[in-house]
Amino acid sequence: MSIRSRLYFLIFLFGLVLLINLGALGFLVVTASRVLNTADAVLEQQSSAVRMQAQLRDAEAALYRYEIEGETGFATHFRDQLNLFEDELNTYEQLVSSSEGDVWVSELRAANQNAEEFGEDLVEQRNLQQVDLRSVEIIMADISSLLIGPMREIKTDDLAYQEIISGMAISGRDVLIALISYLDSPREIDRVRFVDGVSTFRTYLNQYEKQATTAIEVTWVSELNQAIDDVELLGSQLVSGRVQQKADYANFALLLYQAGQGVIVDEIQPQASNNIAQAQSDLNRAVRNTLIISLITGILTLAIFLSVTFPLLQRMNTSVMALLRGADSVAAGDFSSSVEVPDQFEFNRLATAFNKMTGELATRENRLKMLIQKLALVQEEERRLVGLDLHDGLTQMLLSANMHLNAFASKYKNGGAETAPAQLERGRNRLQEAINEARWVVSELRPTELEDYGLVDGIHHYVAKVAEARNWEAELAVDLEDGQLTPEAETAIFRIIQEALSNARKYAETERIFVKLDSDEQNIYLVVKDWGKGFELSSLNGSSGNDHLGVVGMEERAKLIGGEFEISSEVGKGTQIEVNVPLESDEPIST
Numbered sequence: 001m002s003i004r005s006r007l008y009f010l011i012f013l014f015g016l017v018l019l020i021n022l023g024a025l026g027f028l029v030v031t032a033s034r035v036l037n038t039a040d041a042v043l044e045q046q047s048s049a050v051r052m053q054a055q056l057r058d059a060e061a062a063l064y065r066y067e068i069e070g071e072t073g074f075a076t077h078f079r080d081q082l083n084l085f086e087d088e089l090n091t092y093e094q095l096v097s098s099s100e101g102d103v104w105v106s107e108l109r110a111a112n113q114n115a116e117e118f119g120e121d122l123v124e125q126r127n128l129q130q131v132d133l134r135s136v137e138i139i140m141a142d143i144s145s146l147l148i149g150p151m152r153e154i155k156t157d158d159l160a161y162q163e164i165i166s167g168m169a170i171s172g173r174d175v176l177i178a179l180i181s182y183l184d185s186p187r188e189i190d191r192v193r194f195v196d197g198v199s200t201f202r203t204y205l206n207q208y209e210k211q212a213t214t215a216i217e218v219t220w221v222s223e224l225n226q227a228i229d230d231v232e233l234l235g236s237q238l239v240s241g242r243v244q245q246k247a248d249y250a251n252f253a254l255l256l257y258q259a260g261q262g263v264i265v266d267e268i269q270p271q272a273s274n275n276i277a278q279a280q281s282d283l284n285r286a287v288r289n290t291l292i293i294s295l296i297t298g299i300l301t302l303a304i305f306l307s308v309t310f311p312l313l314q315r316m317n318t319s320v321m322a323l324l325r326g327a328d329s330v331a332a333g334d335f336s337s338s339v340e341v342p343d344q345f346e347f348n349r350l351a352t353a354f355n356k357m358t359g360e361l362a363t364r365e366n367r368l369k370m371l372i373q374k375l376a377l378v379q380e381e382e383r384r385l386v387g388l389d390l391h392d393g394l395t396q397m398l399l400s401a402n403m404h405l406n407a408f409a410s411k412y413k414n415g416g417a418e419t420a421p422a423q424l425e426r427g428r429n430r431l432q433e434a435i436n437e438a439r440w441v442v443s444e445l446r447p448t449e450l451e452d453y454g455l456v457d458g459i460h461h462y463v464a465k466v467a468e469a470r471n472w473e474a475e476l477a478v479d480l481e482d483g484q485l486t487p488e489a490e491t492a493i494f495r496i497i498q499e500a501l502s503n504a505r506k507y508a509e510t511e512r513i514f515v516k517l518d519s520d521e522q523n524i525y526l527v528v529k530d531w532g533k534g535f536e537l538s539s540l541n542g543s544s545g546n547d548h549l550g551v552v553g554m555e556e557r558a559k560l561i562g563g564e565f566e567i568s569s570e571v572g573k574g575t576q577i578e579v580n581v582p583l584e585s586d587e588p589i590s591t
Contacts, residue, residue, distance in 0.1 A: 013301060020297040024290045031286035039279040048092040049268045055085040056260045060253060063119050067126055067249060075123050082116050100271065104263055111259035118252040125245050129238060133183065136234050139227050140176045144169060151220055164208045171200040179235050186242050198232050455490040456480055459497060463515055466501050472513050479518040484583060492557045493526060499550045500528040500577050508532025508575060519583065526579040534569045
C-alpha cells in the first residue's frame, strides 16, 4: 500500500472519530451555555469595578495635576471623573443583587461624596494660592521697577548707594524664586531661602534708610517697607497654606485609596474572582465529562490508528530526516552531498529531484563566485584608473587655475580696484573647494592609503584625514600586525571602514567616531562606532532605495572574506558596525 492510500485510510479514520466527538461536543455546548451566562454576568460586574477603580485613579491624578500646574482643565477633568464614577456606580448597583453588593455600593457612594468635598476644598485652596502668588509677583515687580528705575538713577556715581540698590534687587528676586520653588515642591531649604531673602532685603533697606536725605527717598523707604511687609505676610500665608494643602491632599489620596483598594480591590474583585472560579469549575466539570465520552469512543479507533501509522511514521521519519540533512547541507553551502532514502515510493522520487537540484545549484554557485571575483577585480581596476585620472588631470588643472587667480588678484589689487578683488577671492575659494573635493573623490575611489602605508598605517592615515576634514573627535585603537590577512581581505576591511565613515559623514551628524581593529588566535575584530543621530534598523528591511546600499555593500564584503557583519543603531544614540573575520577561512574572497 502506498503512502497516499494509507493517508486516505487515516483520513477516513479521523472522520469517524470526528463524528463521535461532535456528538460529545453537542453535550458540552448545552452544559456550558448555562455556565457561560453566569460567567458573563460576573465579568460584567468585575469590568464595572475595574472601570470605577480607573476613574478614581484618574480623578486623583487630575486633581494632583491641578495642584501642581493650576490648569483649569484638570479641575474640570477631576469633576468629570467623579461624575463618571457616580454613573458607573449606578450601573454596578443594577448588576448586583446580594446584600454584600448593597453594602459595597453604599461605601463607595459615601467615598465619592467625601472625595468630591475634599477635592473642591483643594481646588479652592489652589485658586486662592494663585491669587496670593500673583499679588506677590505684582508687588515684587513694582519693587523691581522702583529699584532699577528712579532709585538707581539719582546717585549713579555713588558706588555704595548703587551696591545697596543692587542688594535689594537681588534679595527681592531671591524671595520670589524661593517662594515659587516652595509652592512647586515644598522643601525646607526653599522656605529658609524665602525667610533669609526677606531678612536680607530689610537689611539693605535699613542701610538705604540711613542714607535717605531727600523727601522722595524717605517716601521710597516707606513704600518699600510696606511692600516687603505685604510680601512677607502673603508669603507666610502661602507657605502655611501649602503645608495644609499637602496634608489635605494626603487625606484625599488616602480616601480614594481606601475606596479603590479597600472596597474594589480587596472585596469586590476577590468576590468576582471567586464567582469566576466557580463558573470555571462548573465548565471544567462539563469538559471533563465530555472528554471521558470522547476517550471511550476513541480508544478502539486509536488502536487501529497506531497499528497503521506506526510503521508508516518510521519510514516517513527516516526519509524526512535524510531530506532534512540534505537541506541542512545545502543551507550550509555544501552542494556536493547526495540524499539517499530507503523508501521506494514518493520520498524516493523526491530525493532524486533534490539531488538533481543540488547538483545544478553547485554548478551555478561556482559560476557566480567566479563572476563576482572577476567583477570585483574589474571594479577595483576601474576605480584606480578613475582616481589617477582625477588626480593627474582635474586636480592639476584646478591647481594651475588657482595659481593664476592668485597672481591676477595680487596685481589687480595693487591697481586700486575695490570690488574686483573680493569677487576674485570668492572664485579662489570655490576653486580650492573643488580641488579638495577632487582629492576626496580620488581617495574614495581607491584606498591609496592601503597601497602606500599598508593596512595598519593606512587606517591610521585615513581616519586621521577624515577626522580632520570633518572636525571630528576620533578615537582609534588598532592592535594588528601587517600580513595577518590576505591582500584581498585587507582591502575588504579597509573598504568597510571607508564606507562606514562615509555613511557617518553623510547621515550621522556626529562629532565623535571610534574605530577599533584587533585580533585573537582565531578572528579579526573590527568595530566602527559614531554617536550621531542613528536610525531605525527596521528601515533597512525591504528598502528599495539607494540609501542603504552602503550597508549592503559592507555586509557583502564581510561575507566574501568569510566574515560576519552586524549593525546596531538607535535613534539619537548613534550607530555601531561590527565585523568578525576568521584568520583562516576557506571562503572565496573578493573586494
